[in-house]
Amino acid sequence: MPxxxxxxxxxxxWIDVAESVRERAGLVRTLRPRPPVSPLxxxxxxxxxxxxxHPETVRGAxxxxxxxxxxxxxxxxxxxxxxxxxxxxxxxxxFCGFEAALVLSSGYAANLAAVTALSDRGTLVVSDAGNHxxxxxxxxxxxxxxxxxxxxxxxxxRKTLAAHDGRALLVSDSVFSVDGDAAPLAGYDAVCRxxxxxxxxxxxxxxxxxxxxxxxxxxxxxxxxxxxVVATLTLSKSLGSQGGAxxxxxxxxxxxxxxARTFIFDTGxxxxxxxxxxxxxxxxxxxxxRADRAREVAGRLYGRLTASGLTAARPDxxxxxxxxxxxxxxxxxxxxxxxxxxxxxCFRPPSVPDGISRLRLTARADLxxxxxxxxxxxxxxxxxxxxxxx
Numbered sequence: 001m002p003x004x005x006x007x008x009x010x011x012x013x014w015i016d017v018a019e020s021v022r023e024r025a026g027l028v029r030t031l032r033p034r035p036p037v038s039p040l041x042x043x044x045x046x047x048x049x050x051x052x053x054h055p056e057t058v059r060g061a062x063x064x065x066x067x068x069x070x071x072x073x074x075x076x077x078x079x080x081x082x083x084x085x086x087x088x089x090x091x092x093x094x095f096c097g098f099e100a101a102l103v104l105s106s107g108y109a110a111n112l113a114a115v116t117a118l119s120d121r122g123t124l125v126v127s128d129a130g131n132h133x134x135x136x137x138x139x140x141x142x143x144x145x146x147x148x149x150x151x152x153x154x155x156x157x158r159k160t161l162a163a164h165d166g167r168a169l170l171v172s173d174s175v176f177s178v179d180g181d182a183a184p185l186a187g188y189d190a191v192c193r194x195x196x197x198x199x200x201x202x203x204x205x206x207x208x209x210x211x212x213x214x215x216x217x218x219x220x221x222x223x224x225x226x227x228x229v230v231a232t233l234t235l236s237k238s239l240g241s242q243g244g245a246x247x248x249x250x251x252x253x254x255x256x257x258x259x260a261r262t263f264i265f266d267t268g269x270x271x272x273x274x275x276x277x278x279x280x281x282x283x284x285x286x287x288x289x290r291a292d293r294a295r296e297v298a299g300r301l302y303g304r305l306t307a308s309g310l311t312a313a314r315p316d317x318x319x320x321x322x323x324x325x326x327x328x329x330x331x332x333x334x335x336x337x338x339x340x341x342x343x344x345x346c347f348r349p350p351s352v353p354d355g356i357s358r359l360r361l362t363a364r365a366d367l368x369x370x371x372x373x374x375x376x377x378x379x380x381x382x383x384x385x386x387x388x389x390x
């Protein structure tokens with residue numbers, strides 16, 4: 001039998017090597033706890049509609065916790081489904097235009113559930129190269145054959161699907177989280193209809209921003225409720241809460257209840273999060289102009305920044321992406337913004353599929369004109385060499 005004589009203190013020595021590599025590449029990530037009330041102007045969060053601290057959202061969370069308790073107490077199939085969860089699912093489905101919905105503990109879990117439950121070893125999953133990591137991981141866990149096609153390229157998806165004989169699933173973000181560009185949903189839908197494939201769309205960045213009154217990208221594209229279309233979304237962005245959901249035909253949702261492991265074996269969403277999401281959803285239904293305002297702010301940020309010589313991707317929703325010369329420059333840029341009182345996102349490899357580092361800005365609906373001015377002035381003033389085209 002082999003004899004193991006290595007010092008137990010050395011079993012994780014490889015981590016030291018990996019950490020050194022990350023440090024040299026400027027890719028070290030750290031946690032930064034924030035206070036309850038931050039002095040920074042926030043353009044980093046995904047609180048697109050500014051609802052996470054809205055009195056109605058907070059009251060929804062408080063009342064749900066007081067009524068149902070702090071936790072769901074178990075998985076959804078045991079004790080974790082309350083009347084509140086069912087109410088949220090009904091209203092989400094109705095608002096977005098789908099037959100049924102299923103709420104999970106996160107958007108990540110929702111994507112894993114949808115991809116794995118709607119595919120198997122005989123299925124071909126065609127995935128856009130720009131898709132979120134949760135979709136990528138869902139493809140890996142599905143045991144299906146996966147083909148990654150070039151970003152936003154329906155023709156490539158068509159060629160790939162046409163060469164496959166059997167069940168197929170085309171999966172894409174609706175709005176890609178890195179550059180904020182919208183997927184060619186009409187083109188992808190046409191491909192799915194012609195090739196007999198299902199279409200799964202992650203609408204995390206579309207809900208609350210796109211479509212009539214913020215009903216999402218699929219609603220805007222006229223695809224909500226189509227028999228071959230399934231959507232996933234988060235409750236943590238435009239709705240300012242936490243959790244995720246899958247929406248689609250009722251039989252698809254019943255199938256997930258019986259087969260999706262991230263639903264079956266996970267504790268149900270906490271009642272406070274469900275109550276907050278439901279309150280935000282009702283608020284958005286009453287105030288649909290919030291969606292228009294988020295897109296307006298994104299357009300203003302993009303216009304002002306590019307007019308100042310920075311390179312930014314034209315936003316299709318509420319994400320404004322500004323390119324940096326390198327990963328280390330992006331990190332320094334974000335830190336300089338922070339020192340100047342502005343919080344911005346910093347996307348570096350491996351979070352960006354094209355290897356190009358960026359500042360990622362959130363165009364929140366509740367930003368004032370003065371706050372937009374302040375943000376633009378700070379970003380331009382702190383821009384590193386090579387970021388501004390003089």
